[in-house]
Amino acid sequence: MPIVRDPLNPKLSMWHFLAFYLRFWREKMGLSLTQCGEIMGVQRGTVSNFEAGRRRPQEDHMRALDKHYGTGWLFQLLLWFARMAHDPDWGRQLVKYEEEAHIIRTYHGQVIPLALQTDEYTWAYVQSGTPKDFEAAMERRSTRKRSFFDRGTDVEMWAVLDESVLAREVGGPQVMKAQLEHLLKLADLPQISLRIIPFKSGAHLGVDGALQVLSLESRDIAYSAAQNGGRLIETPGEVRELSVKFDRIGAAAASLEASRDIIKRYLESYQ
The missing domain is CATH 3.30.870 (Endonuclease; Chain A)
Known part of the structure; x- marks a missing residue:
């Protein structure tokens, strides 16, 4: 049975944008959920929850992605802005x-x-x-x-x-x-x-x-x-x-x- 994801609207909040971008970059890099989880040090299901907005990542997860993707501070800054912004949800x-x-x-x-x-x-x-x-x-x-x-x-x-x-x-x-x-x-x-x-x-x-x-x-x-x-x-x-x-x-x-x-x-x- 395919995984049913909760609908995400990257225009709704920074948390939705971060979740959307996590999936975008993983697929752009050709990584599976399991492979991405190995980079962040979490299970496959946790990565899926991050990308669906059901769970929120932490600094060490974003630091690992920035290092692997070569994105500087991008994901760490997205996390910071998500935490600082008003969340409608x-x-x-x-x-x-x-x-x-x-x-x-x-x-x-x-x-x-x-x-x-x-x-x-x-x-x-x-x-x-x-x-x-x-x-x-x-x-x-x-x-x-x-x-x-x-x-x-x-x-x-x-x-x-x-x-x-x-x-x-x-x-x-x-x-x-x-x-x-x-x-x-x-x-x-x-x-x-x-x-x-x-x-x-x-x-x-x-x-x-x-x-x-x-x-x-x-x-x-x-x-x-x-x-x-x-x-x-x-x-x-x-x-x-x-x-x-x-x-x-x-x-x-x-x-x-x-x-x-x-x-x-x-x-x-x-x-």
């Missing part, structure tokens, strides 16, 4: 990385992280947006939540939330009450660490927006949220900067036990 790629991560470090100052939301809380935010199909949007978010908990203790979440997340009543009193109760239950799970930054902590770096640092098997990936999308960060130096920023934000948070007390205080207001 960032959402799908982020989900893939979340599924691979064994540690997810996340900070939110406006909303409870998706994996920790009740369905009713999630639905309230879905309805506050402008998708063409609310049901489809809800199903996508529910699938992401299930994929996290289906992995059990194979993945850990270290979540830091600003107290303003608890103060914002989402979906009405009953929805918020159930959400706070849900947070307390989740905080008892061994794979979840939940800490709250109290208002009295004052100014902290989290005011710049939500962020995530995902620890994969061989490297870390970062995600910085923004209006109308976000940006995946794969350059090691910038990922380290976001990781340090997460630690500095967390330094302003209360302890695990004190954070539970803060959640309980808000829950009492709904009794």
